[in-house]
Amino acid sequence: MIRGDGGPQGPRDAPFNAGPGAPAGRPGSDNRRMGDARVMTKYSIFSLVRNALSYHQNWQRAWRSPDPKPDYDVVIVGGGGHGLATAYYLAKECGITNVAVIEKGWLGGGNTGRNTTIVRSNYLWDESAALYDHAVRLWETMSRDLNYNVMFSQRGLLHLAHNVHDMQEIGRRGHAIKLNGIDSEFISPAQVKEMVPFINLECRYPVMGALLQRRGGTARHDAVAWGYARACDQMGVDIIQNCAVTGFKVEGGVVKGVETSRGFIGAKKVGVVAAGHSSVLAEMAGFRMPLESFPLQAFVSEPLKPVIDVVVMSNAIHAYISQSDKGELVIGGSGDPYISYSQRGSFDQIEHVAGPVVELYPIFSRVRMMRQWGGITDVTVDRSPILTKTPVENLFFNCGWGTGGFKATPGSGHVFAHSIAKGEMHPIAAPFSMDRFFTGALIDEAAAAAVAH
Amino acid sequence: MLIIKCPWCGDREQIEFSAGGEAHIARPEDPAALSDEEWGAYIYVRKNPKGVHFERWVHSHGCGKWFNAVRHTVTDVFWDSYKMGEAPPTPPADWDGATTRAQYEAKTGQPGGEQA
Numbered sequence: 424m425i426r427g428d429g430g431p432q433g434p435r436d437a438p439f440n441a442g443p444g445a446p447a448g449r450p451g452s453d454n455r456r457m458g459d460a461r462v463m464t465k466y467s468i469f470s471l472v473r474n475a476l477s478y479h480q481n482w483q484r485a486w487r488s489p490d491p492k493p494d495y496d497v498v499i500v501g502g503g504g505h506g507l508a509t510a511y512y513l514a515k516e517c518g519i520t521n522v523a524v525i526e527k528g529w530l531g532g533g534n535t536g537r538n539t540t541i542v543r544s545n546y547l548w549d550e551s552a553a554l555y556d557h558a559v560r561l562w563e564t565m566s567r568d569l570n571y572n573v574m575f576s577q578r579g580l581l582h583l584a585h586n587v588h589d590m591q592e593i594g595r596r597g598h599a600i601k602l603n604g605i606d607s608e609f610i611s612p613a614q615v616k617e618m619v620p621f622i623n624l625e626c627r628y629p630v631m632g633a634l635l636q637r638r639g640g641t642a643r644h645d646a647v648a649w650g651y652a653r654a655c656d657q658m659g660v661d662i663i664q665n666c667a668v669t670g671f672k673v674e675g676g677v678v679k680g681v682e683t684s685r686g687f688i689g690a691k692k693v694g695v696v697a698a699g700h701s702s703v704l705a706e707m708a709g710f711r712m713p714l715e716s717f718p719l720q721a722f723v724s725e726p727l728k729p730v731i732d733v734v735v736m737s738n739a740i741h742a743y744i745s746q747s748d749k750g751e752l753v754i755g756g757s758g759d760p761y762i763s764y765s766q767r768g769s770f771d772q773i774e775h776v777a778g779p780v781v782e783l784y785p786i787f788s789r790v791r792m793m794r795q796w797g798g799i800t801d802v803t804v805d806r807s808p809i810l811t812k813t814p815v816e817n818l819f820f821n822c823g824w825g826t827g828g829f830k831a832t833p834g835s836g837h838v839f840a841h842s843i844a845k846g847e848m849h850p851i852a853a854p855f856s857m858d859r860f861f862t863g864a865l866i867d868e869a870a871a872a873a874v875a876h
Numbered sequence: 877m878l879i880i881k882c883p884w885c886g887d888r889e890q891i892e893f894s895a896g897g898e899a900h901i902a903r904p905e906d907p908a909a910l911s912d913e914e915w916g917a918y919i920y921v922r923k924n925p926k927g928v929h930f931e932r933w934v935h936s937h938g939c940g941k942w943f944n945a946v947r948h949t950v951t952d953v954f955w956d957s958y959k960m961g962e963a964p965p966t967p968p969a970d971w972d973g974a975t976t977r978a979q980y981e982a983k984t985g986q987p988g989g990e991q992a
Contacts, residue, residue, distance in 0.1 A: 702924035713920040715897070716949075761895040763949050764926045770877045771891045804920050861916035 466570050485649060486656035491663050491688050495523045497843055498681055498690035500668050500704065502526025503535040504644070505821055505828060506696035507651035507662075508836020509843070511569075514658035516837075517844035522660045523690075524652075525683060527667040527700075531648025534698050537766075537798035538829040539721050539755040541734055541745065543580045543639035544605055546871040547596045550854040551807060552603035557851055558834025559638055565833055571650030573642050574748060578733055580639030581615060585628035585739040592738070592870050593634040600636075608635045618733055626782045628740055639734060641745055641753075647832055671708045671818065678708075678818040692817045694843050699764065699799025701822035710814045712822065713803055713860045719758035719826050720768025720797040722776070724790045726750030738870065740779035752790065754780055758800060758826060768797040800826045805865040806872035810839055810852040819843050820857070827872050881957045882935045883943050896932030898922050899944045900964065926950060928971070930964055933957075948973025955980075 464470050464483060474482055497513055499506045502524045513519045526532075542562055544555035566573050584590045593609070600607040612630050616622060624630045652662055663685070670682035671693070680689035695704050699716045727750050736743035741757045756776030759769050773795065781788045802825040803809060809823035821839045824831065838849040848856060859865055878890040904910055904918055923929070929949045934942045946955040946965060951973035956965045965977065981987060 700926070702922075703926050711917070711921050711923070713916075713922070715922050715924045716926075761931065761947075762897075762922075762924060762929060763952055765950060765952050767952075769890060860920045861912045 466572075485653040486662050489661045489663065491523060491525075491666065491683070491685055492661065493687075494680075494689035495661070496521040496690070497692045497694065498522070498688055499524045499694045499696060500681065501533075501696035501698065502530045502648075502652075502662060502664065503533050503696065503698060504531065504647045504651065504832040505535075505698075505824070505835045505839070506694075507531075507648055507655060508832050509694055509696060509821065509839045510655045510660045510662075510836075511651045511658075512837045512840035513844060514655060514660050517840055519844055520659040522655075523688065524655065524660060524662045525666050525668060525681065525688070526662070526664045529664050530652050530662065531645055534798040534800065534828060535644055535648050535832075537721065537796055538644060539743065539745070539753050540641045540644045540747075540829060541580070541639070541736075541743070542575070542642055542830040543636050543734075544830070545580070545582065545596065545600050545607060545634065545636045545639065546868055547599050548866050548868065549603060550866050551868055551871070552600065552605055553851050554808075554834055554838070554855070555831055556603070556605050556834075557837065558831040561833035561837060562642065563638075565642075565647075565650070569650040569654045571646060571653060573646045573650055575640065575642040576748075577638050577640040578745075579618075579635060579637045580734040580736065581610075581618065582634040582636075583615070583630050583735065583737040583739075584632045584634070585630060585737065587631075589739050590631055593632065596871060597634045606636060606638050608637070609633075610635050619731060619735060621730075621784060621786050622735075623783055623785055641734060641747070642829075643748075644829060647829075651836075668704065668707070671815070673708065673815050673818075676814075677816040692819070692843055692846075694819045694821060694839060696821045696839070698822065698824065698828065699801050701801050701820060705813075705820065708813065708815050708818060712801075712809065712820065713857065714801045714809070714823055715762050716764060716799050716801050717758040717761070718763045718765060718768050718797040719755070719800045720772060720795060721753065721755040722773070722792050722795045723747070723754070724752040724787075725793050727752065727790065730786075735783075737779070737783070740783070742776050742779040742783070744780060744784070751793065752787065758802075764799055766797050766799055768795070800824075800828075802826065804860070806868045807866040808835070808855055809857050810835070810842065810848065810855045811857040812848065813857070817846075823855075825872065878952055878954070880933060880945065880954060882933075882938060882941070883957050883959045884939050884941055885935060888935070888938060892935060892937040893933045894936045896934055896942065899930045899932045927973070928955070928967055 496519050499510050510522050510524045513522050544559045546552055546555050562575050584593050597607045610633050612624050615633050667684045668681045672679040678693050697704050702712050702714050705712045731746045734745040744754050747753050801822050803823040810821050838852040841849040842852050879887050880893050881887050929947050945957040953973050955967045956977040
């Protein structure tokens with residue numbers, strides 16, 4: 424996994440090599456590493472016991488904090504889940520380890536840490552099914568692949584239908600999903616009641632049926648960023664936080680690197696994975712993206728005992744709910760209708776979300792909300808993402824995930840990494856090129872993308 | 877909640893309004909003469925600025941009229957609103973989005989910005 428570069432081991436590495444944490448039987452050359460990436464202790468029951476004996480005072484840092492090098496093969500702009508996943512697959516599958524991930528704030532501090540952690544692949548069109556289910560399949564092995572528990576829980580995801588139109592919509596989409604070989608079941612209101620016994624089916628908008636994806640569920644969002652960061656670091660990727668990109672150096676239509684708050688960083692290729700700020704970065708590079716940035720907010724309640732063991736979402740009343748492993752109810756709704764970079768939502772949206780939730784689940788009426796926050800979602804007109812080459816050569820953009828990017832994190836990173844490495848878009852990513860807004864080949868997922876982000 | 881100034885009705889709460897997106901997008905005079913890229917840009921591509929944004933609102937639960945407004949997209953503070961057809965008021969270059977036009981003028985004692 425770690426290729427030796429024949430160079431001397433830096434003093435920084437010394438404490439990490441000889442300790443009992445170094446895996447036994449590792450060939451000597453593997454202890455020499457690219458740059459100053461280091462050998463990580465593998466997390467296991469044994470490392471847990473060993474560290475318990477020293478009162479958990481000796482866990483090593485999960486990743487380094489290196490100074491930027493003058494040049495990299497690939498620079499990824501944006502240290503959220505998608506950016507880190509891109510770097511991970513570049514290093515792991517494409518053999519490109521001379522990579523930097525540049526993050527303006529802290530890792531996973533943007534939408535990765537602000538979403539409601541829902542994972543599903545119940546999308547209408549073939550192109551989306553390929554992309555989102557690719558991601559769900561990678562989710563299923565992610566904790567093992569990363570040696571990091573991302574707490575992926577396929578607890579099932581219910582999509583409620585409250586009127587005739589909803590029934591027609593889930594009918595059409597449910598069959599389309601099945602034709603794409605993805606699990607999808609139609610269930611009756613009685614079956615919904617069995618899964619969520621306290622639901623009020625006879626509410627103002629009565630529940631008429633539901634679409635169930637059993638492989639859907641939730642994951643621990645911070646762990647995704649941390650797990651990828653740790654795995655990237657182990658393979659020699661430099662993760663540089665508190666480093667804002669202020670411009671791109673473009674010569675003869677080819678990108679040569681990025682200007683940052685920590686100086687110029689040269690790069691043969693640049694991948695921008697900046698979510699809500701994609702338009703700002705595109706403007707720095709001299710073009711515009713078909714995006715608008717809207718605030719989307721979410722809430723968590725005080726922790727409760729286990730009460731709801733599926734994810735329940737509803738398009739018609741626009742609220743969705745699940746319970747975290749800490750016991751908090753995680754609740755989200757629709758975004759604000761005006762563009763903003765404020766990372767706050769408007770107050771009236773809180774009422775728009777809380778009202779339907781209480782109507783559907785009267786037992787939550789006196790639950791106290793503990794935190795509320797907003798993230799900036801980069802929304803395209805067809806509610807599908809943009810994975811694309813750009814007018815600037817060797818500059819790639821992965822954006823437009825709008826309100827639903829978290830679920831796609833590993834799949835997005837995987838196909839984007841292969842696209843950057845090859846210089847041509849991966850077959851799964853190709854339909855999501857920005858050209859579709861000029862050719863008219865839109866991938867309209869308004870119904871599937873509208874809720875449960 | 878945002879307080880929005882309707883040019884006809886004065887300051888009202890945001891729930892009375894609906895957002896209409898970027899303002900001052902003119903339909904091309906001769907769509908048939910446009911390339912696919914130009915037409916796609918007209919339909920789908922927006923400025924989406926981090927900063928000063930000229931945008932449309934409609935007072936849907938009030939007088940029902942459309943109007944334009946200037947807002948800072950980081951602070952969500954409105955510089956000013958103006959009627960359809962009026963020239964947009966351009967905030968001064970040093971406007972950081974913390975004050976409205978009236979507050980800015982009261983503070984600096986100068987007219988805030990130019991009528992473009």
